[in-house]
Amino acid sequence: MKKLLVSLCTGASLGLAAIAGSTVVFTSEANAVPLSAANARLLLKTAGHYQNARYIPTEQQRNGTVVLQSPILGTDLAHYCSGTVVSPTQIVTAAHCVESQDPRSPDYGLTGTTRVYLGGLGGQMITAASYEIHPFYFDPEIGTPKLGAFAAGDIAIVTLSEPVPAGTKIYGLYNGDPIGKVATHISYGTTGNGDGTEESFTPEDSLTRGRIGQNLYEIDLYNAFEFGLEGAHLIYDFDDGTPEHNALAWWLSPLERSLGGGLYEVIVDQSLAPDLGFGLDEVMMAHNDSGGGAFIDGLLAGVHSFGISLAEQWCDGDPRNGEYVNAPDMTCALDSSFGELAGDTSIAFFYDWLMARLIFPVEIPAPATLGLIGFGLLGLGLGRRRRA
Ligand SMILES: [Ca+2]
Ligand SMILES: [Ca+2]
Ligand SMILES: [Ca+2]
Numbered sequence: 001m002k003k004l005l006v007s008l009c010t011g012a013s014l015g016l017a018a019i020a021g022s023t024v025v026f027t028s029e030a031n032a033v034p035l036s037a038a039n040a041r042l043l044l045k046t047a048g049h050y051q052n053a054r055y056i057p058t059e060q061q062r063n064g065t066v067v068l069q070s071p072i073l074g075t076d077l078a079h080y081c082s083g084t085v086v087s088p089t090q091i092v093t094a095a096h097c098v099e100s101q102d103p104r105s106p107d108y109g110l111t112g113t114t115r116v117y118l119g120g121l122g123g124q125m126i127t128a129a130s131y132e133i134h135p136f137y138f139d140p141e142i143g144t145p146k147l148g149a150f151a152a153g154d155i156a157i158v159t160l161s162e163p164v165p166a167g168t169k170i171y172g173l174y175n176g177d178p179i180g181k182v183a184t185h186i187s188y189g190t191t192g193n194g195d196g197t198e199e200s201f202t203p204e205d206s207l208t209r210g211r212i213g214q215n216l217y218e219i220d221l222y223n224a225f226e227f228g229l230e231g232a233h234l235i236y237d238f239d240d241g242t243p244e245h246n247a248l249a250w251w252l253s254p255l256e257r258s259l260g261g262g263l264y265e266v267i268v269d270q271s272l273a274p275d276l277g278f279g280l281d282e283v284m285m286a287h288n289d290s291g292g293g294a295f296i297d298g299l300l301a302g303v304h305s306f307g308i309s310l311a312e313q314w315c316d317g318d319p320r321n322g323e324y325v326n327a328p329d330m331t332c333a334l335d336s337s338f339g340e341l342a343g344d345t346s347i348a349f350f351y352d353w354l355m356a357r358l359i360f361p362v363e364i365p366a367p368a369t370l371g372l373i374g375f376g377l378l379g380l381g382l383g384r385r386r387r388a
């Protein structure tokens with residue numbers, strides 16, 4: 001596991017979106033805010049061209065998903081994240097998306113009031129009223145916040161200042177075993193092609209329209225790397241259909257050999273993670289996708305948290321600092337290309353904590369109940385006429 005620890009460091013960066021008129025530039029600032037590590041890795045990149053219509057969610061599919069915009073005070077910058085509506089007044093997102101709003105964070109006060117845009121940046125805006133971050137996120141033993149996105153409790157609930165309008169989809173929570181299940185990812189962030197040829201982050205496209213696609217949850221972070229809490233983070237890889245870029249098989253393979261001269265080769269056992277993806281439907285989170293949802297059976301099952309790739313010294317072509325001749329990452333950088341891994345916070349792991357906090361002020365009426373209410377109003381009208 002010599003490779004992973006180095007990767008943790010490369011993942012520690014902060015994603016910002018600069019807003020100047022209609023121009024939005026995405027930049028990455030290394031080690032700016034360690035707690036915000038995963039922020040730099042969120043958006044969906046796509047197996048095929050990112051403008052292919054197959055990746056554009058319909059209005060119906062965007063319903064119940066949101067963009068969170070948190071202005072950075074004293075600047076014209078804002079953090080962007082994604083989230084999912086889970087009650088009439090509550091959004092589930094990643095803790096690192098709202099940590100600067102929590103008094104326990106060293107960055108407390110850095111950002112102003114978060115704006116929540118329903119169904120993407122073009123949708124209705126509701127301001128956030130309060131936040132609750134899972135305590136594991138700040139726990140010095142369990143959460144290891146210095147490791148940012150790898151903290152064990154990267155999940156938060158945002159409470160809105162007013163309820164979402166009628167007709168807004170409210171997602172239920174998945175409480176089954178997500179490992180081995182295909183998840184549908186819907187998110188608003190950086191998009192681009194998995195082969196690294198194009199990358200894009202604009203208000204008009206990625207933040208407004210979002211992207212949709214699939215990936216397979218294959219293992220949890222602890223069972224893959226003996227790190228974190230068992231079951232808390234769900235791991236998947238960005239496949240292009242080839243064994244050469246089957247990242248999870250490469251990372252899980254325990255054997256490697258030295259070829260001399262600083263060169264190493266992992267003896268890849270493809271049977272350890274044989275899945276090669278879903279062809280053009282395969283997607284991977286990227287910048288600003290943080291907090292976005294992954295859905296199984298129409299229920300929220302995962303929250304985009306972090307990405308993992310091989311530290312650049314092992315794939316930069318320079319054997320003097322060590323080099324894997326068969327590194328799976330198609331581009332030697334943490335940029336959501338084919339051959340990288342990602343982790344989602346598991347909703348099932350935090351199911352009880354979430355359910356204890358979700359507020360449904362009124363029991364959602366069943367269709368039969370609605371019919372009775374209608375009948376009752378009708379009867380009242382008739383009665384009034386009779387009196388007149
Ligand atoms: Ca995959
Ligand atoms: Ca794979
Ligand atoms: Ca890469």
